[in-house]
Amino acid sequence: MAHPLPQTLSIAPRGALTGTIAVPGDKSISHRALMFAALAVGTSRIAGLLEGEDVLATAAALRAMGATIERTGEGTWQVDGVGVGGLLQPTTALEMGNSGTSTRLLMGLVASHPITATFTGDASLSGRPMGRVIDPLAQMGADITASPGGKLPLMVRGLCPAVPISYTLPVASAQVKSAILLAGLNTPGITRVIEPVATRDHSERMLRGFGAELTIERTNEGRIIAIRGEAELKPQTITVPGDPSSAAFWLVAASIVPGSDIVVRNVGLNATRTGLIAALRLMGADITELDPRDVGGEPVADLRVRHTPLTAIDVPETLAPSMIDEYPVLFVAAAFAHGRTLARGAHELRVKESDRIAAMKAALEACGVAIEEFDDGLAITGTGGDPIPGGATVASLLDHRIAMSMTVAGLHAARPITIDDVAPVATSYPAFYTSLDALTGRA
Template sequence: MPHPAPTPRTIHRSGPLTGRVSVPGDKSISHRALMLSALAVGTSRIEGLLEGEDVLATAAAMRQMGAEITRDEDGVWHVHGVGVGGLMQPAQALEMGNSGTSTRLLMGLIASHAITATLTGDASLSARPMARVIEPLSQMGADITASPGGRLPLMVRGMNPAVPISYTLPVASAQVKSAILLAGLNTPGITRVIEPVATRDHSERMLAGFGADLTVEQTAEGRVISLVGEAELKPQHIVVPGDPSSAAFLVVAATIVPGSDILVTNVGLNPTRAGIFTALRLMGADITEQDARTVGGEPVADLRVRHAPLHAIEVPPELAPSMIDEYPVLFVAAACATGRTVARGAHELRVKESDRIAAMVAALGAIGVATEEFDDGLAITGSGGAPLPGGGTIASLLDHRIAMSLAVAAMVCAGPVTIDDVAPVATSYPIFFATLDTLKETTELAAS
C-alpha cells in the first residue's frame, strides 16, 4: 500500500494550554471490541470507538470475513457477528495500512479457521517483524508464508481443528499473547499463555466479558492465562474509554508549557497501561485524578494537569510493559527536566512503527537536545525548564507517536520546528492538532 503524499507541519512555541478536552477511544480496546463482536452470535453495540485509520482497517477486515458492521450518525457502531468458527474466506487481501495490532491479532483469528488470507500493509508496517507471532501460531497448526525476514505481505492458511498449546512468551508482548488467545477461541481443548512479565490485559478482560471460559493465575512461572476453546461468545454493549496513550501527549504538553492547566476527561487507567502517568509523577508532574469510576470493566478517571517543574529520574524498567508506546513523549518530558534522565529496559521500542530509540535520538538532536543511546533506551540531558533550541526539521518515519511527540516538544522550543509528515497521526488520533488548537484558543479567549 503506497503512503499518501507527505503532510509537513511547522509548529511554533505555545502559550499556556487551558480548558477541558476528551481524547479518542482507546485503540487497543477498539480493535478487540470489533474482533470479539464479530465472533459473537448476535449484535453488539460499541460506543466511543476510535475512528482512526488503524481501527478502521480492523473493521474493514472483519467485514471481508463476514461480519456486518455499521455506524450510526451519532457515532455508535453495531456489529452483527458470525460466531466463533464462522469467519468466511476473504475475497481479496486484507489491507492493514500501518496497524501492527490489526495484523498480529487477525493472524491469530485466522489461524484456527479453515480459511486462507493474505495480509498486506504500508511501507512502515511491512518493515516490522512478525516472526514472534508466526512461531506460536505455527505450533497450533497454521501454515504461514511470510516475506523475507518474517514480514508482510504474508499468507495465513488456518488449521481447523487447530492444536491447543501452552506457550511461554519469550518477550513481553500483549499482541503475541492476544493472537494466541484469539486462535484458542476456535481450538478444542485448553490454550495457555504464560507471561513472565505482565502486559496489558484488555484481551483477558474483554474475552471474559463476552463469556469466554478464561482463567488467570499467578504462578512461580509468571501470569498464566488459560482459555477453553470452541467458545460461544455473547454480544455485548461496549463503552470504550479514552485512550491513555493519546492522553499522554496532552498531559506532557500541559506539564511542560508554563501556565498550563487542563482537564482531560474519561481517560482509561488500566494499571497495565498507566505507567506513563506513574513515571511523570516520579518526575514531579502535577496530575490529579478526578471522578474515578469503572466503564466497561475498565478503570477510568478525569485527569487535571497543571504545569510543574520536572526533575530527572532513572525510569523504573519494570514500568516498560505498561508504557511502551509512551516512551517517545516521556523522552520529551525528560528533555525539559532538570538533570539527566535514564530510561532502560525498553528493547521493544526497536521494533515499533519505527525504531523509536534511533528515531527519537535523531529528532531530539535536531532540536538541540543531548542524548545518549543504549540498545534498550536513552539517557536525556534536560534543559531545566528553559526553552529548547528548536529550529530543526524532524523525520516522523511514518510513525504517529514520533510525530505527536515532537509536536509537543515544539511547543516549548525557541525556534519553530517542522515535522516532515504528520499524516500518520491519523492512524490513532485524527483530531490531535485540532485538540491542541482548542486548548490554545481557550487561553486566548480567557485573556481577551
Template sequence: MTPRSMTIGPRGPLYGVVRVPGDKSISHRALMFAALAVGESRVTGLLEGEDVLATAAALRAMGASIERIAPGEWVIHGVGVGGLLQPGQALDMGNSGTSTRLLMGLVASHPIQATFVGDASLSRRPMARVIEPLSRMGADITAAPGGTLPLTVRGMCPAVPIEYTLPVASAQVKSAVLLAGLNTPGVTRVIEPVATRDHSERMLRGLGAELTVEETSGGRMIALTGEAELKPQHIVVPGDPSSAAFWTVAAIITQGSRLWLENVGMNPTRAGIFRALGLMGADMVLHDRGTVGGEPVAQVTVMNDNLAAIDLPAEIVPSMIDEFPILFVAAAFAHGTSMLRGLEELRFKESDRIGTMATALAAIGAQVEELPDGLVIHGSSGRPLPGGVTVETRLDHRIAMAMAVAALNCEAPIVLDDASPVATSYPDFFTTLDQLTEEGRAINEAYA
C-alpha cells in the same frame, strides 16, 4: 496516505477540557470479539482512526456486518466463533501492527486463507514472534524474507491447543494466541513472565468466554477453553491513555497551562506513564475514579510544572511501552539526567523509536545519548530548546505527536516532515491543539 509536512512552534499556554479518543487497543479488540459473537453488539466510544478502520474493513471482508451509526457508535453483527469466511482479496492493514497480529490469530484456527499487506512502515515490522506460536497450533504461514509482510496465513481447523510461554512481553502475541484458541478444542494456555495489558482477558470474560488467570512460579498463566460461544454485548471504550499522555506532557512543559482530561483509561497494565510522571514530580491529580466497560478510568487535572529527572524503574516499562516517545520529551525538559533503559522493544514499533527520537531530540537541541536499550537524556531544566529544524517522523504517529508537543517549548518552530500518520490513532490531534491554545490565549487576555 499522502505525506503532509507541518510547522509547529510555541503558542503560549494550553487551557481547557479534553476528552481523548477511545482507547486504540480496546477498539481493535471490541470489533474483533464482537465479530465472533452471535448476534448484535454495540460499541460506544470507538476510536475512528485509520488503524481501527483497517480492522473493521478486514472483518467485513471475512463476513461480519459492521456499521457506523453515529460518531464513535458502531453496530456489529457477528458470525460466531468458527464462522469467518474466506476473504476475496488481500487484507490491507495500512500501518496497524495490532490489526495484523491479532487477525493472524483469528485466521489461524479457521478453515480459511488470508493474505496480509500493509504500508512501508508495517512491512518492515517483524511478525516472527506471532508466526512461531500460531505455527505450533497448526497454521501454515508464509511470510516475506525476515518474517515480514506480505504474509499469508492458511488456518488449521481444528487447530491444536498449546501451552506457550512468551519469550518477550507482548500483549499482541498473547492476544493472537488467545484468539486462535477461541476456535480450538481444548484449553490453550499462555504464560507471561511479565504482565502485559490485559484488555483481551477482561473483554473475553465479559463476552462469556471460559477464561482463567492464575499466578504461577513461571509467571501469569491465562487459560482459555476453546470452541467458545461469545455473547453479544454493549461495549463502552474508555479514553486512550496513550493519547492523554501527549496533552499531559504538553501542559506540564508549557508555561501557564492547565488541562482537565476526561474519561482516561487507567488500567494498571497501561497507566505506567502517569506513574512515571508522578515520580518526576508532575503537578497532576487523578480523581473521580470509576469503571467504564469493565475498565478503570479517571479524570486527570494537570498544570505546568517543573519536572525532575527519572531513573525509570524496570517494572514500569511494560505498562507504558507506547508512551515512551512523549516521556522522552518530558525528560528533555526536566531538571537533571534521566536514565531510560530496558526498552529494546521500541526498536520494533512503527519506527525504531529509540533511534528516531534520539535523532529528533538532538536536532532540536536536546542532549541525548543513545544506548542499545534506551536513552540517557540530559534535561534543559525547563528552558526552551532551540528548535528551528525539520525532524523526520518515520511514518510513526507517536513520533509526530511527541515532537509536536516538544515544539511548544522551543525557541523557533520545528517542521514535521510528515504529520499524516497521526490520523492512524488521533485524527483530531492538531484541531484539539488549536482549540486548547486558543482557549489559553483567551484566558491570558481576560486576566491581562
C-alpha cells in the same frame, strides 16, 4: 492502503494550554471490541470507538470475513457477528495499512479457521517483523508463508481443528498473547499463554465479558492465562474509555509549558497502561485524578494536569510494559527536566512503526537536546524547564507517535520545529491538531 501525501507542519510555542478536552477511544480496546463482537452470535453495540485508520482497517478486514459492521453515529457502531468458527474466506488481500495490532491479532483469528488470508500493509508495517506471532501460531498448526525476515506481505492458512498449546512469551507482548488467545477461541481443549512479565490485559477482561471461559493463575513462572476453545461468545454493549496513550501527549505538554492547566476527560486507567503517569509523577508532575469511576469494566477518571518543574529520574524498568507506546513522549518530558533522565528496558521500541529509540534520538538531537543512546533506551539531559533550542526539520518516519511527540516538543522550543510528515497521526488520533488548537485558544 496508499500512504497519503506528506503533510509538513511547523510547530512553535503557542503559550499555555488551558481548558478541557476528551481524547479518542482507546485503540487497543477498540480493536478488540470489533474482533470479539465479530465472533459473537448476535448484535453487539459499541460506543466511543476510535475512528482512526488503524481501527478502520480492523473493521474492513472483519467485513471481508463475513461480519456486518456499521457506523450508526459518531463513535457508535453496530456489529452482527458470525460466531466463533464462522469466519468466511476473504476474496481479496486484507490491507492493514499501518496497524501492527490489526495484523497480529487477526493472524491469530485466521490461524484456527479453515480459511486462507493474505495480509498486506504500508511501507512502515511491511518493515516490521511478525516472527514472534508466526512461531506460536505455527505450533498450533497454521501454515504461514511470510516475506523474507518474517515480514509482510504474508499468507496465513488456518488449521481447523488447530492444536492447543502452552506457550511462554519470550518477550512481553500483549499483541502476541492476544493472537494466541484468539486462535485458542476456535481450538478444541485448553490453550495457555504464560506471561513472565504482565502486559496490558484488555483481551482477558473483554473475552470474559463476551462469555469465554478464561482463567488467570499467578505462579512463580508468571501469569498463566488459559482459554477453553470452541467458545460461544455472546453479543455485548460496550463503552470504550479514552485512550491513555493519546492522553499522554497532553499530560506531557501541560507539564512542560508554563502556565498550563488542563483537564483530560474519560481517560482509561487500567493498571497495565498507567506507566507514563507513574513516571511523570516520579518526575514531579502535577496530575490529579478527578471523578474515578468504572466504564465497561475498565477504571476511568478525568485527569487534571498543571505545569510544574520536572526533575530527572532513572525510570524504573518495571514500568516498561505499561508504557511502551508512551516512551517517545516521555523522552520529550525528559528533555525539559532538571538533570539527566535514564529510560531503559524498552527493547520493544526498536520494532514499532519505526525504531523509536533511534527516531527520537535523531529528532531531539537535531533540536539541540543532549542524548546518549543504548540498545534499550536513551539517557537525556534536560534543560531544567527552559525551552529547547529547536529550529530543526525532523523526520516522523511514518510513525504517528514520533509526529505527535515532536509536536509537543515544539510547544516549548526557542525556534520552530518542522515535522516532515504529520499525516500518520490520522492512524490513531485524527483530531489531535484540532484538540491542540482548542487547548491553545485557536479553535
